Amino acid sequence: MIDLKNVGKKYGTTTAVNDLSLEVKTGEICVLIGPSGCGKTTTLKMINRLIEPSSGQILIDGRDSSSLKPFELRRGIGYAIQSVGLFPHLTVFENIAVVPKLLGWQKPKIQARVMELLELIGLDPNRYADAYPKALSGGQAQRVGVARALAADPKVLLFDEPFGAVDPLTRERLQNEFLGLQQRLKKTVVFVTHDIDEAIKLSDRIAIMKDGKLEQYATPEQMLEQPANAFVRDFIGADRGLKRLARVFVRDVMRPSAGVKLEDQNLRTSSVFVVDSGGVLRGWLDPKVSAAQDAFSAHQWQDISVFENTNVREALSRMISLGFQVLPVVNGAGVLKGELSLEQAMSAKGNL
Amino acid sequence: MTNPNRIALLGCLLAVSSLVWLPFLELKANRLVAGSGRRLLELGAAGWWLVGLLLLAGSSAFLIPRFRAPALAILGNLVFIVGIVLIGLDASKLLGSSTLARVSLAPAAWLMLVSSSFLIFAALNDLKNIWLKRLTSSVGILVFLVILLTGGLSSLSVIREYQTRLDTFWLEVGRHLGLAIWALFTSSLFGLPLGFWAARSKRFEGFILGFSGLLQTIPSLALLALLITPFSALVRAFPILESFGIRGIGFAPAITALTVYGLLPIARGVLNGLKAVPETALEAGRGMGMTSVQLFLSVEFPLALGLILNGIRTSAVQLVGLSTLSSLIGAGGLGVFIFGGLGSAANDLVLLGAIPVLVLAVLTDAGFRTLEQASIPKGLR
Numbered sequence: 001m002i003d004l005k006n007v008g009k010k011y012g013t014t015t016a017v018n019d020l021s022l023e024v025k026t027g028e029i030c031v032l033i034g035p036s037g038c039g040k041t042t043t044l045k046m047i048n049r050l051i052e053p054s055s056g057q058i059l060i061d062g063r064d065s066s067s068l069k070p071f072e073l074r075r076g077i078g079y080a081i082q083s084v085g086l087f088p089h090l091t092v093f094e095n096i097a098v099v100p101k102l103l104g105w106q107k108p109k110i111q112a113r114v115m116e117l118l119e120l121i122g123l124d125p126n127r128y129a130d131a132y133p134k135a136l137s138g139g140q141a142q143r144v145g146v147a148r149a150l151a152a153d154p155k156v157l158l159f160d161e162p163f164g165a166v167d168p169l170t171r172e173r174l175q176n177e178f179l180g181l182q183q184r185l186k187k188t189v190v191f192v193t194h195d196i197d198e199a200i201k202l203s204d205r206i207a208i209m210k211d212g213k214l215e216q217y218a219t220p221e222q223m224l225e226q227p228a229n230a231f232v233r234d235f236i237g238a239d240r241g242l243k244r245l246a247r248v249f250v251r252d253v254m255r256p257s258a259g260v261k262l263e264d265q266n267l268r269t270s271s272v273f274v275v276d277s278g279g280v281l282r283g284w285l286d287p288k289v290s291a292a293q294d295a296f297s298a299h300q301w302q303d304i305s306v307f308e309n310t311n312v313r314e315a316l317s318r319m320i321s322l323g324f325q326v327l328p329v330v331n332g333a334g335v336l337k338g339e340l341s342l343e344q345a346m347s348a349k350g351n352l
Numbered sequence: 353m354t355n356p357n358r359i360a361l362l363g364c365l366l367a368v369s370s371l372v373w374l375p376f377l378e379l380k381a382n383r384l385v386a387g388s389g390r391r392l393l394e395l396g397a398a399g400w401w402l403v404g405l406l407l408l409a410g411s412s413a414f415l416i417p418r419f420r421a422p423a424l425a426i427l428g429n430l431v432f433i434v435g436i437v438l439i440g441l442d443a444s445k446l447l448g449s450s451t452l453a454r455v456s457l458a459p460a461a462w463l464m465l466v467s468s469s470f471l472i473f474a475a476l477n478d479l480k481n482i483w484l485k486r487l488t489s490s491v492g493i494l495v496f497l498v499i500l501l502t503g504g505l506s507s508l509s510v511i512r513e514y515q516t517r518l519d520t521f522w523l524e525v526g527r528h529l530g531l532a533i534w535a536l537f538t539s540s541l542f543g544l545p546l547g548f549w550a551a552r553s554k555r556f557e558g559f560i561l562g563f564s565g566l567l568q569t570i571p572s573l574a575l576l577a578l579l580i581t582p583f584s585a586l587v588r589a590f591p592i593l594e595s596f597g598i599r600g601i602g603f604a605p606a607i608t609a610l611t612v613y614g615l616l617p618i619a620r621g622v623l624n625g626l627k628a629v630p631e632t633a634l635e636a637g638r639g640m641g642m643t644s645v646q647l648f649l650s651v652e653f654p655l656a657l658g659l660i661l662n663g664i665r666t667s668a669v670q671l672v673g674l675s676t677l678s679s680l681i682g683a684g685g686l687g688v689f690i691f692g693g694l695g696s697a698a699n700d701l702v703l704l705g706a707i708p709v710l711v712l713a714v715l716t717d718a719g720f721r722t723l724e725q726a727s728i729p730k731g732l733r
Binding site for chain 1: 630632633634635636637638639640641642643646651654655729730731732
């Protein structure tokens with residue numbers, strides 16, 4: 001648990017952060033968000049004392065952070081930044097091993113841990129352990145940055161726009177991977193971003209700041225339903241209904257679908273989707289065409305489906321771009337799991 | 353048709369025309385009087401070999417690159433070697449049995465040597481294989497060293513000067529190196545921390561850069577002369593210093609002046625090196641819990657090392673050159689020959705000092721460059 005009590009930071013006469021109190025529960029992701037200069041990054045850096053607070057107190061798992069030496073405190077807190085900051089003269093392995101080495105771990109333990117982390121972030125250890133940062137793509141470098149933050153298995157992670165510098169596609173993939181990791185690891189995370197969609201997607205709670213002050217601290221659902229004031233409402237944007245859908249997953253609203261087997265296309269039962277003997281999606285049947293062989297159009301499942309763990313907002317956007325009223329829902333292997341209709345997607349907006 | 357290699361072509365034209373029209377060697381009745389020039393072809397029919405080789409090299413500049421590079425590499429080295437051999441043979445022929453007469457190189461010989469380096473340079477540009485490059489650039493020099501050491505050039509005036517000063521020559525080379533090495537040491541002693549502080553403090557950085565610019569404008573000769581007075585006064589005030597070899601003239605003021613010039617490239621190298629370390633790497637390092645000492649040793653220093661060594665190299669090469677001036681305040685070094693030769697209008701004595709300084713500077717540069725390359729972390733190459 002991270003507990004900020006009346007924390008403030010002044011530079012001369014300017015107040016960067018003003019009397020901020022915030023409690024981040026163990027195992028939760030708290031996203032700090034706000035316009036540039038609102039004090040979100042300052043707040044984050046006060047937690048690991050890269051910036052010393054001018055006033056107030058920060059407790060990490062009940063312990064006053066000022067009772068430790070800054071470097072001791074930081075070794076227990078994972079830290080990843082937007083520019084990644086991998087050490088260019090060290091290999092991927094050595095970069096990830098920095099904190100374990102600082103903590104004096106034995107070599108075999110470091111070796112095992114780094115390999116485990118490379119697997120965890122989906123980089124082949126044989127190929128990437130001895131590579132230098134310049135050989136990595138932007139997304140790979142960000143993954144290594146996250147692995148480096150996780151290296152010594154800290155309970156607390158501080159992320160300063162870690163996915164800010166990559167293209168939107170990669171960012172979305174990194175966000176999904178991060179959510180998957182967090183489900184397993186249950187870290188206490190403070191995450192700074194200026195992207196409200198990222199905040200809604202990743203957070204358990206959002207702290208929205210303006211001019212060094214906390215405007216609202218609530219779950220994304222609460223914030224979308226009841227913005228505390230005009231600033232929060234404006235910052236979230238007009239499409240609150242749509243954003244709300246980002247918090248609902250397809251698996252929670254879809255209906256089951258068996259699909260039609262390739263070999264019995266004539267039996268147009270309940271579904272328009274065609275699967276092979278293994279259940280993998282192969283295409284769809286056009287209900288307006290009567291002759292069976294003309295009705296079938298074959299597709300790669302990746303091109304026409306969404307995953308169970310896709311959020312409804314993305315599914316809706318997919319529906320619109322494909323022009324479908326019903327989307328097939330598959331698992332990671334392309335096996336048809338169900339289908340999502342437009343009405344179902346709309347019903348997911350709950351009581352907004 | 354491919355474009356001819358212009359460097360090689362220019363070199364050949366330069367050499368052939370100078371060999372035809374300009375004197376190749378100069379004969380003087382003794383080391384001080386003015387001499388008379390002899391053209392290469394006046395010295396014997398063997399000269400035609402050299403002209404022939406140069407013409408062949410000139411026409412090979414028109415070959416397609418695949419054949420041109422090896423042709424130029426071979427012909428460039430051949431021109432150089434045949435040229436050196438001819439210089440040695442013709443010089444001894446010209447000298448005859450006279451003990452007072454001197455033979456020295458005249459413009460055509462120098463231009464021929466320059467031209468052969470043009471050819472080799474052109475070949476090095478075209479060659480891809482690193483080992484062929486090394487071979488091309490070293491064969492001529494190795495053969496030259498063999499000819500030199502076996503006495504093939506002993507009729508040349510410079511070698512005569514060397515032989516008559518055998519004992520003092522190596523002493524002065526040693527002194528020269530001693531001056532340069534000590535000065536590099538003291539320069540590093542002050543320059544490294546100065547650069548470090550400059551990188552840590554914005555105010556100090558401005559001071560260092562301004563001061564460095566100012567000091568570089570003081571003529572080095574003037575600085576040497578200016579130091580004589582304070583050092584003499586110092587020794588008068590504290591006579592004990594004299595027992596450490598400190599005097600108004602000689603080693604101590606020379607090292608002091610050299611240090612003034614040598615420390616600034618070093619300080620700048622450290623400053624530039626530390627400033628070039630990415631801020632993000634520093635933030636990441638601090639954020640992960642490195643102490644400032646750990647951050648310096650494992651992040652800043654390895655990343656800055658290349659530029660630090662670059663500064664030390666600049667300083668070292670400058671010091672090898674500047675040490676020449678130290679002879680003017682009695683600290684010895686190869687300047688003894690240069691200024692002695694200038695004073696007595698004996699050009700070959702000047703060369704006896706100047707050529708080793710040049711060689712030392714080139715070797716220093718090459719040595720530090722190798723060190724620099726080796727120090728660049730693999731991830732940055």
